[in-house]
Amino acid sequence: MGRIRADKPPASCIGCFAWGQLPGRLCRGCYTYGQAHAVAACAGCRREVAVHEEHGYCRLCRAQATWEIKAAGVTGRDSLLLPFLLQVKHQQLFFANTQRPRNGGRPVGKAGRKRLRVKPPAAVPPPTTNWHQPELITAARDFGQFDRKRHADLNNPQLIRARREALALGEARGWTRWIASDVDRALVIVLSGHVEGEVIRYSEIFPPLRSRGLSVGHTAEVLDRLGLFADDRTPSVDRWLARKLDGVAPGIRRTAEDWARTLLDGGPRAQPRALSTARGYLHEVRPALLEWSDRYDHLREVTRKDVLDVRDGVSGHQRENRIVALRSLFRHAKKTSQIFKNPAARIPIPRPIEPVLQPLDQADVDEAVTAAARPHARLILALAAVHAARPSMIRALQLDDVDLGNRLIAIADHIRPLDDLTYQTLVEWLDYRRNRWPNTANPHLLITQKSAVGRGPVGKLRATEATRNLSANLERLRVDRQLEEALTHGADPLHLSLVFGIDEKTAIRYAASARQLLETAAEQDTHEDRH
Incomplete structure (x- = not known):
């Protein structure tokens, strides 16, 4: 987006309704947001705008939730947004282009940055000196006052190595140009004045990089691959x-x-x-x-x-x-010889009687099917309702576990044949995944905008968001599928173990519940025949 003319009249952004001088129909924030996310119905305001793939909310709703988080005094990342997003009932409008840095420079974030054209630096071998002056004391460095025009040293050997490593890592992980640009800017900040033997600590880079909107995790990963990073955080x-x-x-x-x-x-x-x-x-x-x-x-x-x-x-x-x-x-x-006698040994536990498992109503199942409107949600629902897969198993599935040619899928190392419904939803999701993230190197079957640039699985909230707060959630659907198998093919624990790969105690419980349900149904039929 170009510069804004000084004589241009103010207008309202069609994305977030921000009022001010706009470069086009969108403000700079909504324009950048639309470049990174697809258009769909927002889960909060129900508008057809660019929504975040992780939660399904637009930029305006996410901004309102962020203000609520700050008002509540809560600190955290995107994982804390969802409870506040669900509470958004109104929208606080704001002026455009009012977010300015404290030192009076260009606007922070993507709106005020110049596009960096990252060129592969010339190959520089690691420093070959055999001795360096060790640190007398460990002093924390302040990167918050870094100014690129005055402090940048693009010829620093460690910076050149780090930029080449970041370029290779970005190509392997499928980083977007925005992530690659952010990491390059962060490396320039932390390595311009680097001397041999120095170690970059997490506590030193987190505040300045976070204040500039730069990725701390990706930067730390590049530094760690070069042996220049030390994580000094207290383990959780x-x-x-x-x-x-x-x-x-x-x-x-x-x-x-x-x-x-x-x-x-x-x-x-x-x-x-x-x-x-x-x-x-x-x-x-x-x-x-x-x-x-x-x-x-x-x-x-x-x-x-x-x-x-x-x-x-x-x-x-x-x-x-x-x-x-x-x-x-x-x-x-x-x-470990810390006590002489175990007082908890051989204490009996009166186990409660397990309740009889009950099947779901068809109306509850239809409600869950209606709620699963997106490709990933339909696939998750099919894996839970047809193959009785737990959310953790679904999150751990990888592309190598799917064999479309032979119509097979391996869920928790248990090979299952693909039925027509699961096969269709799987093909639909793979087409969407390939078109949405063509360069991702994440081996997991389910990915999001955040996990597409890494190699980890999606979060727990992503797997359960479609059916959360419904009667037919993923756990109930999984139980109903196994109970339905026992009712249809006989209350045989061995058959359930072979079909779903569950242990013998769980199979016996499902078989016992199915047997009691069948006996109750037979008694009711006999009673009706007598009357």
């Missing part, structure tokens, strides 16, 4: 443990923290568990640890009666979950 698991074990007695806390880290990382003769398992276990034992901390200094003082009191303080599935977590904790403490 450390913050989580500190928060969960706050208020626990020091002796009990040491044992509980060692147990939690063994669950996460594994140990001698112990396999690492899933993060959700470790979080669930610690969540269950935390009330007991806080209660025991008022009386004891170490887990050695906990008696069997204390464990029984904790068990009897809850009911249902929570009672079973709490005893399982306490068994794991005391088993680890006994194994």
Whole structure:
């Protein structure tokens, strides 16, 4: 978009309704937004405008949600937008071209930048010196005052190497020209004054790059590939443990923290568990640890009666979950010689009677089908409703798992034949994926605008957004499919295990529910015949 004439009358942007002098029918922000996203119906204001593929909202709704986040004092990235997007009920209009940098220069973001034509720099070998002056003290560098005209040194050997590495990485990952330009600008900022032996820390580059709207993650990845990056952030698991074990007695806390880290990382003769398992276990034992901390200094003082009191303080599935977590904790403490006797050993758990699984109503299924209006949503719905795939399995699917020629798909290493419905939705999604992101190198079947430039799976919200808050969500659809198989082909656990690849306990539960449903239906038919 060109410059705006000084005598041009103000107008309203057709995208976000911003009022001011516009270069065309759109403001600069909406023009850039439209270049990066496709036109569809916004999930908030229902207008046919450019919407973000991750959430399905337009720029105006996302701006309103961002203002709500700032007003609430919440900090975070796009993952925090969705709860606020769902609460948008009105739109606060604003003036165009009012976002200016503090030092009075050009507007921040893509509107004020000059388009960079990134040319492959000449190949420069790594520095060959064998000695460099080590740092006497570690001092944080301030990149916030960087000015390209005064401070840029495009002949710096490390900068030349980094720009070539970024160019190669961008071609391999399918970066857009905007991402490549952002990474190039960020590398110029952090490496123009770089000397041999210096290490760039995350805490040094995050504030200046984020304030300029540049990608910190992609820049850090390029620096890390060159051995110039050090991640000095506090691991999230450390913050989580500190928060969960706050208020626990020091002796009990040491044992509980060692147990939690063994669950996460594994140990001698112990396999690492899933993060959700470790979080669930610690969540269950935390009330007991806080209660025991008022009386004891170490887990050695906990008696069997204390464990029984904790068990009897809850009911249902929570009672079973709490005893399982306490068994794991005391088993680890006994194994590592931190206690003399395991007070949680051989404590019976009265298991609750499992309810009979019920099939979904056809109206609920039709509602879910109507809600899945986009290609990725239809594919996810078909995988859950036809192949009983969990959301985590759907997110982990890769292109190599699909064999369209032989009409086969491998879900969690279990090969399934493709029915006509799934085959059609799969072909439709692959066509959309190829046209939307032709240069992506992400091997996963499902991708978004954000994951297309990387190699990771889509987020959890992306997989469940279409059927969220519906009666027929993905989990209910998966259960209904397996129950329908048991009702149609007989309550045979072996058949269910072979078809869906589930374990024997789950197959037995589905078979038992199907058997009870069939018996109830037969009794009702007999009762009607008698009358």
